[in-house]
Amino acid sequence: MNIAKKVPHKIILPEDKIPQQWYNLRADMTTKPAPMLNPATGEPATVADISPVFCEALAKQELDDTTPYFDIPDEVRDFLAIYRPSPLVRAYELEKALGTPAKIYFKYEGNNTSGSHKLNSAAAQVYYAKQQGLTSLTTETGAGQWGTALSMASAHFGIDLEVYMVKVSYEQKPFRKAVMQTFGAGITASPSDTTSVGRTILAERPGTGGSLGCAISEAVEKAMGTENCRYVLGSVLNQVLLHQSIIGLEAKAAFELIDEYPDIIVGCTGGGSNLGGLIAPFMRDKIQGKHNPTFIAMEPASCPSMTRGRFAYDFCDTGRITPMAKMYTLGCGFIPAPNHAGGLRYHGMSPIISQLYHDGLLDEARGVVQTDVFEAATLFARCETILPAPESAHAIRGAIDEALRCKETGEAKTILFGLTGTGYFDMNAYQSYHNGTMKDYVPTDEELAAGFASLPQLTTSA
Amino acid sequence: MNIAKKVPHKIILPEDKIPQQWYNLRADMTTKPAPMLNPATGEPATVADISPVFCEALAKQELDDTTPYFDIPDEVRDFLAIYRPSPLVRAYELEKALGTPAKIYFKYEGNNTSGSHKLNSAAAQVYYAKQQGLTSLTTETGAGQWGTALSMASAHFGIDLEVYMVKVSYEQKPFRKAVMQTFGAGITASPSDTTSVGRTILAERPGTGGSLGCAISEAVEKAMGTENCRYVLGSVLNQVLLHQSIIGLEAKAAFELIDEYPDIIVGCTGGGSNLGGLIAPFMRDKIQGKHNPTFIAMEPASCPSMTRGRFAYDFCDTGRITPMAKMYTLGCGFIPAPNHAGGLRYHGMSPIISQLYHDGLLDEARGVVQTDVFEAATLFARCETILPAPESAHAIRGAIDEALRCKETGEAKTILFGLTGTGYFDMNAYQSYHNGTMKDYVPTDEELAAGFASLPQLTTSA
Numbered sequence: 001m002n003i004a005k006k007v008p009h010k011i012i013l014p015e016d017k018i019p020q021q022w023y024n025l026r027a028d029m030t031t032k033p034a035p036m037l038n039p040a041t042g043e044p045a046t047v048a049d050i051s052p053v054f055c056e057a058l059a060k061q062e063l064d065d066t067t068p069y070f071d072i073p074d075e076v077r078d079f080l081a082i083y084r085p086s087p088l089v090r091a092y093e094l095e096k097a098l099g100t101p102a103k104i105y106f107k108y109e110g111n112n113t114s115g116s117h118k119l120n121s122a123a124a125q126v127y128y129a130k131q132q133g134l135t136s137l138t139t140e141t142g143a144g145q146w147g148t149a150l151s152m153a154s155a156h157f158g159i160d161l162e163v164y165m166v167k168v169s170y171e172q173k174p175f176r177k178a179v180m181q182t183f184g185a186g187i188t189a190s191p192s193d194t195t196s197v198g199r200t201i202l203a204e205r206p207g208t209g210g211s212l213g214c215a216i217s218e219a220v221e222k223a224m225g226t227e228n229c230r231y232v233l234g235s236v237l238n239q240v241l242l243h244q245s246i247i248g249l250e251a252k253a254a255f256e257l258i259d260e261y262p263d264i265i266v267g268c269t270g271g272g273s274n275l276g277g278l279i280a281p282f283m284r285d286k287i288q289g290k291h292n293p294t295f296i297a298m299e300p301a302s303c304p305s306m307t308r309g310r311f312a313y314d315f316c317d318t319g320r321i322t323p324m325a326k327m328y329t330l331g332c333g334f335i336p337a338p339n340h341a342g343g344l345r346y347h348g349m350s351p352i353i354s355q356l357y358h359d360g361l362l363d364e365a366r367g368v369v370q371t372d373v374f375e376a377a378t379l380f381a382r383c384e385t386i387l388p389a390p391e392s393a394h395a396i397r398g399a400i401d402e403a404l405r406c407k408e409t410g411e412a413k414t415i416l417f418g419l420t421g422t423g424y425f426d427m428n429a430y431q432s433y434h435n436g437t438m439k440d441y442v443p444t445d446e447e448l449a450a451g452f453a454s455l456p457q458l459t460t461s462a
Numbered sequence: 463m464n465i466a467k468k469v470p471h472k473i474i475l476p477e478d479k480i481p482q483q484w485y486n487l488r489a490d491m492t493t494k495p496a497p498m499l500n501p502a503t504g505e506p507a508t509v510a511d512i513s514p515v516f517c518e519a520l521a522k523q524e525l526d527d528t529t530p531y532f533d534i535p536d537e538v539r540d541f542l543a544i545y546r547p548s549p550l551v552r553a554y555e556l557e558k559a560l561g562t563p564a565k566i567y568f569k570y571e572g573n574n575t576s577g578s579h580k581l582n583s584a585a586a587q588v589y590y591a592k593q594q595g596l597t598s599l600t601t602e603t604g605a606g607q608w609g610t611a612l613s614m615a616s617a618h619f620g621i622d623l624e625v626y627m628v629k630v631s632y633e634q635k636p637f638r639k640a641v642m643q644t645f646g647a648g649i650t651a652s653p654s655d656t657t658s659v660g661r662t663i664l665a666e667r668p669g670t671g672g673s674l675g676c677a678i679s680e681a682v683e684k685a686m687g688t689e690n691c692r693y694v695l696g697s698v699l700n701q702v703l704l705h706q707s708i709i710g711l712e713a714k715a716a717f718e719l720i721d722e723y724p725d726i727i728v729g730c731t732g733g734g735s736n737l738g739g740l741i742a743p744f745m746r747d748k749i750q751g752k753h754n755p756t757f758i759a760m761e762p763a764s765c766p767s768m769t770r771g772r773f774a775y776d777f778c779d780t781g782r783i784t785p786m787a788k789m790y791t792l793g794c795g796f797i798p799a800p801n802h803a804g805g806l807r808y809h810g811m812s813p814i815i816s817q818l819y820h821d822g823l824l825d826e827a828r829g830v831v832q833t834d835v836f837e838a839a840t841l842f843a844r845c846e847t848i849l850p851a852p853e854s855a856h857a858i859r860g861a862i863d864e865a866l867r868c869k870e871t872g873e874a875k876t877i878l879f880g881l882t883g884t885g886y887f888d889m890n891a892y893q894s895y896h897n898g899t900m901k902d903y904v905p906t907d908e909e910l911a912a913g914f915a916s917l918p919q920l921t922t923s924a
Contacts, residue, residue, distance in 0.1 A: 008543070012474070081470070081472065082471055082847055113847055155845075182844075377644075386575050424577075425886070431637075
C-alpha cells in the first residue's frame with residue numbers, strides 16, 4: 001500500500017474550493033415541504049409568527065423555499081475555518097476487512113471539540129443572534145453534541161447560553177455537562193421544575209428520562225419568557241439543514257477533485273440535519289436528472305420515525321408550544337426507551353427529509369437495533385482508527401451492509417456515508433456492548449399507537 | 463476579521479512538504495546524552511543488551527547518536543497519513559482575549575482518537591515489531607493517551623497488546639479502558655498481582671495509586687516472560703523522540719510557508735516526548751547558530767523532575783529492571799501525589815532533554831500548579847474551541863505567561879507551543895476545577911529527599 005499510487009486516504013479541499021454559500025435544497029424541490037402551521041390559527045406560519053422564537057435572519061431562512069443559495073457571512077466562515085474543511089476519507093482498511101469490491105468513503109465531521117457536525121449550524125445561529133443584539137440563548141440537547149457545539153459558538157461570539165439536556169443523557173453522560181461548563185454554558189436536566197411545561201411533564205411521568213421534544217418545550221418557554229433571548233435548535237429545522245449543506249457541498253467538491261461520484265449515500269437520521277446536509281447537492285443532481293445516486297437513511301429501531309411513523313402534521317415539541325410541521329413522526333408524546341444509547345431520539349423528522357422520503361427521492365429508510373450498530377462501530381474503529389459516535393455508527397452499519405451486498409454481487413460501487421462525530425462521551429454504551437449487557441429495544445405496535453394518539457387533531461395520516 | 467487578509471487560522475502542509483524522514487537530534491548535539499548503562503555490568507548498553515526488551519530496529523534507533531535522518535517506512539507513512547499532517551494553528555482569539563502584541567501559534571496533535579501526539583511513535587513501534595514477526599506487545603500507560611494510541615496502532619497492524627495502566631488513572635478515567643478495549647487491547651491496573659514486581663510493590667505500599675515507573679516494570683517483566691513479545695514505551699526513550707520529531711519538522715515547514723520563525727517555543731514535559739519532538743529541528747538551528755529561539759519546558763509542580771530533580775543515572779522504572787539512563791530525575795522510587803490530574807507523572811526525563819537542559823540549550827524549565835494549569839485550559843478552550851488535555855494545558859499556561867510578558871514589554875514576539883492533545887477523558891479533573899475542589903500539591907523537600915534516596919549507587923549528582 002503506497003499513498004502515492006492511489007486515491008489518498010484523505011481528500012481535503014484547498015482553500016479556493018471551500019464553499020462560500022449554503023445551498024437551500026427546497027429551492028429545487030418539485031414538491032416543497034408543507035408549510036409550518038401556526039397552531040393558534042391553523043394558518044401557515046409567517047416570519048412575524050416565528051420571530052418571537054427565532055431571531056429574524058433565521059426566521060427568514062426557515063421560511064424561504066425559493067432562494068437556492070445564501071452567502072455564508074464572513075464571521076461564520078472565519079469560525080468554520082477553525083475546524084473545516086472536514087476530510088473526505090477513503091476507508092481502505094474497512095474495505096479490506098470486509099473483502100468488498102466497493103469503494104467506501106466517509107465525510108468525517110468529528111474533528112472539533114463538540115465531536116460532531118452540529119457546530120456547523122451552531123456557528124451560524126449564534127452569529128445571527130449576536131448580530132440582532134440578543135444577549136442570551138436557550139436550547140435543548142440530547143446526546144450532548146448540539147449543546148457542546150452551541151456552548152463553543154456562544155463562547156466564541158460572546159453570548160450567554162442555557163442548555164436543557166435530556167435527563168437520560170445527562171445521567172448517561174456525566175462528562176458532557178463538564179465540557180459545556182468549560183465553555184461557560186448553564187445546564188439543566190430536562191424535564192425540570194424551571195418551566196411550567198417541565199413541571200407538568202414531571203407531574204405526569206415522575207420517573208421519565210425525558211426526550212428531545214420535552215427539552216425543546218422547556219427551552220422555548222424559557223426563551224419566550226426572557227428578555228433579549230431566543231431559542232435555537234440543532235436539527236429538524238429547514239435553517240439547520242441549510243447550514244449543514246456545507247457537508248454535502250464539501251463532499252461533492254472533494255469527489256470532483258478525484259473524479260468520482262457516489263452511487264450510494266448513507267446517513268444516520270435523528271432529526272435529519274446530518275443526512276439533509278450531506279445529501280443536499282447530490283439530491284439536486286438527482287432532481288435535475290444529472291446523476292441517480294441511491295439515498296439511504298439509517299435510524300434506530302427504538303425510535304423509528306421514518307420506518308414506522310406517520311407522515312402528518314405534528315408539534316415539534318412534547319409540550320405543544322411550537323409551530324406544527326408536516327413530517328414523519330411517532331407523535332409528539334412518544335418517548336424512546338431509556339436503554340436507547342446516544343442521540344437519534346427525536347419523535348419527528350426534518351420536513352425536507354420527510355417530503356423527499358414521501359416522494360421516493362430519498363430511496364430507503366432502515367431501522368437498526370443498537371447491538372448491530374455497536375458491532376459496526378467496533379469494526380470501524382479497529383480498521384479506521386476513529387472511535388465513532390453511536391449516532392454515526394448507524395450510518396456505518398448501513399454502509400457496511402451495502403458493501404457486503406456489493407461483495408455478494410461483485411459490484412464495485414462507490415459508497416459515501418456521513419461520519420457525524422466521535423464517541424468519547426458514549427463509553428458507557430461501548431462498555432455495555434463489550435460486556436454483553438447492552439439490550440436491544442423495538443417498540444411494540446401498542447407503544448407506537450400511544451404515540452400516534454398524541455398527534456394533534458388536524459392530523460391527516462399519509 | 464477576514465481570513466483572506468491575514469495568515470490563515472490553520473496552516474496545513476501540502477502533501478509534497480510532508481516529512482519523509484525522522485530527524486535524530488543527537489547527531490547534531492555537541493555533548494551527546496550519556497549512554498544507557500547495563501545495570502548488571504555498569505557498562506554502556508549494547509544493541510544485544512537491550513534487544514530482549516526492544517525489537518531490533520528500535521534497539522538500533524535507541525543507541526544511534528550519529529545518523530541524522532532515518533527514512534520513515536512507507537507503511538508508517540501510510541498510517542500517519544490517516545491523521546497527519548497536523549495543523550499549525552494561529553491562536554487569534556487567544557491573542558485577542560489576552561490583549562497581547564505577541565503572535566501565538568500552536569501545533570495541534572489532538573485530531574485522532576488517541577487524543578494526542580503519542581500515536582506518532584506508536585505507529586512506528588508497532589510497525590517494527592510486526593516486521594520482526596512478534597505476536598504481542600506490552601506497555602504501560604499513565605493518563606491513557608499512550609495506551610490508546612498503541613491500541614489503535616496494534617489493531618491496525620494486527621498484533622496483540624497488554625496495557626499496564628497506572629492505577630490512579632485507571633480509576634480517574636474509567637472510560638479510557640473502554641476505548642482501549644474497543645481497539646482490542648487487554649488492560650491491567652498497575653501495580654497488579656500479575657507480575658512479581660507488581661506483587662512486591664503492592665506488598666510494600668498496599669494503597670498506592672501506582673506510577674509510570676511501576677507500570678513500566680510490570681510491562682517489561684511481562685514482555686520478557688512471554689514468547690515473541692516485546693515491551694514498548696511511549697516517552698523518555700531516544701527512539702520515541704526520534705519518531706516525534708515529525709511534530710517539529712512539520713511545524714518548521716509550516717512556518718516556512720508563512721515566512722515566520724518562532725522566538726519562543728514552549729512544550730509540556732512528562733517524559734519529554736512531545737517537547738523533544740517539537741523542538742528538534744529548531745534546536746538544530748540553535749546549535750548551528752542559524753536562529754536563537756528560547757525553549758521553555760513546562761512541568762507540573764507536583765512532579766518536578768527538571769526544576770527540582772537531580773541530573774544523575776537512574777533506572778527508568780520503579781522495579782529497577784530496565785537499563786539506567788542519565789537524566790533529570792526525582793529518583794525511581796518517587797511517586798507523585800494521587801490528586802495530581804492527568805499525565806506528566808514520570809520520575810525522570812528524556813536523556814536528550816536532560817542533556818540539553820543541563821547544557822543551557824533548553825533555556826528554562828518551569829513548574830506550575832494544576833489550578834493555574836486549568837485556568838489556562840479553560841480560557842484557551844473558550845477562545846480556541848479546543849478542549850485541551852491537562853498535560854497540554856501546562857504548555858498553554860507557559861505560552862499565556864509569555865504572551866502576557868510581551869503585553870507588558872510591548873514586544874510582538876512569535877510564540878509556538880505544542881498542544882499535545884484533547885481532554886475528553888479528563889472531565890473529572892475539569893469538574894473539580896470548576897466546582898473549586900481541585901487542590902494543588904507541591905512535594906516537600908523531605909518527600910523529594912525520600913525519592914533521591916532511591917537513586918542507584920553509582921549516581922553522580924549534577
